[in-house]
Amino acid sequence: DAKTTQPPSMDCAEGRAANLPCNHSTISGNEYVYWYRQIHSQGPQYIIHGLKNNETNEMASLIITEDRKSSTLILPHATLRDTAVYYCIVRVALETGANSKLTFGKGITLSVRP
């Protein structure tokens, strides 16, 4: 699987947008970009994923550059409960229909301040 690079940490003010960057310069055409987050003492929580188009759901938006070498996860109105480790993961899509594993890095620690 291609690897991702994320800054180790960032912070933002409550109520403001949090923009979390991720580099995945060696991504292949059949690899998706996934974002998960992990709040202390809980398991990772799925946020969103995409291939090349921008995606939005009730939790966040995912912006993928045209060359697919980087992406940004946007939390539009960060709250204190969004404080967590956020993982950007590149995951291969298998043609067989089976599931491929997720390979986690160290992630980025987002701290939302009051």
Place this chain on the structure above:
Amino acid sequence: GAGVSQSPRYKVAKRGQDVALRCDPISGHVSLFWYQQALGQGPEFLTYFQNEAQLDKSGLPSDRFFAERPEGSVSTLKIQRTQQEDSAVYLCASSQGQVHNSPLHFGNGTRLTVT
């Protein structure tokens, strides 16, 4: 609906004891994954099941680690002769598996402490 359930939530074992960790996946989910997470690190892949078949066990760190899913639903991760380096959080995840690339949904893990 019910998510992935893991038990026990915490387990303390003396060095050399055997332990068994249980995972109840989301009903109907075909795929099941086990991960190990050391303190301050991201989760590391251990093994993967598609129904009852163990398709990938490349992440199991030694032959003391064994996983099974005999009826394609509940899974058990067994660690024999536990060592201090086995102390970690063990996470289970499941996914539909009928659509490729379906997201994994994780449980809250079992924290194993080997003394």
